Amino acid sequence: QVQLVESGGGLVQAGGSLRLSCAASGRTYSINVMGWFRQAPGKERVFVGSISWSGGRTNYADSVKGRFTISRDNAKNMVYLQMDSLKPEDTAVYYCAAKTVEYPINYGYWGQGTQVTVSS
Helix, strand or coil, X not given: CEEEEEECCEEEECCCCEEEEEEEEECHHHEEEEEEEEECCCCCCEEEEEEECCCCCEEECCCCCCCEEEEEEHHXXXXXXXXXXXXXXXXXXXXXXXXXXXXXCCCCEECCCEEEEEEC
């Protein structure tokens, strides 16, 4: 069992920056990949980026590549999403999720989400 809690969301002007945090607890040793997703009102939840827990390899959606950076601190069981050059289109609820040994193909664990609003 893994529990995930996001924090750091808020209101920011276009062009600004924001850093989201995701705290993992429980059986954190089972985490293979930590991912970030977002869902805008009335739209599907989409992939933002991911990081492998052991090697730190990252992957990003084209829409955020060059603007967002994912990092992790295994000792603290934390993963971060640094968001720079924010656009109004980035407005969404952001979720962290985990692939584990138990569920290695799909993201089996999800946080509650944190709201990010980017004003024009």
